[in-house]
Amino acid sequence: MSNDATRYPNLEQQVVFITGGGSGIGAALTRAFHLQGAKVAFVDIDDAASQALAESLKAETGRMPHYRRCDIRDVEALQAAIAEVGRELGPIHTLVNNAANDDRHRWDEVDVAYWDERMALNLRPMFFAAQAAAHQMIKIGGGSIINFGSISVQMAISDLSAYMTAKAAACGLTRSLARDLGKHNIRVNTLVPGSIMTERQLEKWIGPEEEASIQARQSLKMRLVPEHVAPLALFLASQESQAISGQEIAVDGGWG
Numbered sequence: 001m002s003n004d005a006t007r008y009p010n011l012e013q014q015v016v017f018i019t020g021g022g023s024g025i026g027a028a029l030t031r032a033f034h035l036q037g038a039k040v041a042f043v044d045i046d047d048a049a050s051q052a053l054a055e056s057l058k059a060e061t062g063r064m065p066h067y068r069r070c071d072i073r074d075v076e077a078l079q080a081a082i083a084e085v086g087r088e089l090g091p092i093h094t095l096v097n098n099a100a101n102d103d104r105h106r107w108d109e110v111d112v113a114y115w116d117e118r119m120a121l122n123l124r125p126m127f128f129a130a131q132a133a134a135h136q137m138i139k140i141g142g143g144s145i146i147n148f149g150s151i152s153v154q155m156a157i158s159d160l161s162a163y164m165t166a167k168a169a170a171c172g173l174t175r176s177l178a179r180d181l182g183k184h185n186i187r188v189n190t191l192v193p194g195s196i197m198t199e200r201q202l203e204k205w206i207g208p209e210e211e212a213s214i215q216a217r218q219s220l221k222m223r224l225v226p227e228h229v230a231p232l233a234l235f236l237a238s239q240e241s242q243a244i245s246g247q248e249i250a251v252d253g254g255w256g
């Protein structure tokens, strides 16, 4: 499956910053924007996967996306990475707040430190990355911020309260920032993935039985993969979505 059939000419040479762009859905995002000719910078903590992705894209296209290791729980490091990309590649036009972690926890074992750490990973970086990138977007007359939500917010999944709290909050963050930044022609939207069969999901949580029950909930009886998600991010970054802001848009196969 490939994302290179549709062309968005205005994404060419545009600077795109992706968190968690080294594996899972993030890798499909990195690849899709790179194939559009965008100047892609991504941060991650998985050096092996990220470097392998950057090398494989270089082999495929002759160009290499810009990878920098950055743990997004460290706000100063994230701000520094965004500033560096602005200096080296040019002002950021599109920010994709993709990185997250859905590790499970027992409700009666969560302590304050664990709760704060989950927010520091799954919520706080979205705001501070948007704040840092928006200053660059203003200089070029606008931009697009894509925050990743989750279908889980509409479900009743046990052992996931911190993650689901952060993902629900992402939708509120989107709506408020869309209002703050709209006057600068910066659009902010939430992309809501359904149940996407990444390597990690298949390794950790989803066996054949779980996948069958996921497909029973989907209107479309198909396996959703990261390459189904990336085209929506391209669209939300492109000029074609210039009037769309403050929205939650799902790629979930018609969940019901």
Ligand SMILES: NC(=O)c1ccc[n+]([C@@H]2O[C@H](COP(=O)([O-])OP(=O)(O)OC[C@H]3O[C@@H](n4cnc5c(N)ncnc54)[C@H](O)[C@@H]3O)[C@@H](O)[C@H]2O)c1
Pocket (backbone or CB within 6 Å): 019, 020, 021, 022, 023, 024, 025, 026, 043, 044, 045, 046, 070, 071, 072, 073, 097, 098, 099, 100, 101, 102, 121, 148, 149, 150, 151, 152, 192, 193, 194, 195, 196, 197, 198, 199, 200, 201
């Ligand atoms: N896969 C799904 O079914 C699904 C469903 C709903 C929402 N989502 C959302 O989609 C997004 C991508 O999910 P995914 O399934 O591809 O996740 P994933 O775990 O497969 O990939 C996440 C990426 O983020 C990186 N990362 C993790 N912690 C980091 C940190 N502290 N600093 C920097 N990078 C870090 C990881 O190394 C990895 O490359 C997330 O926001 C997730 O909540 C996914």
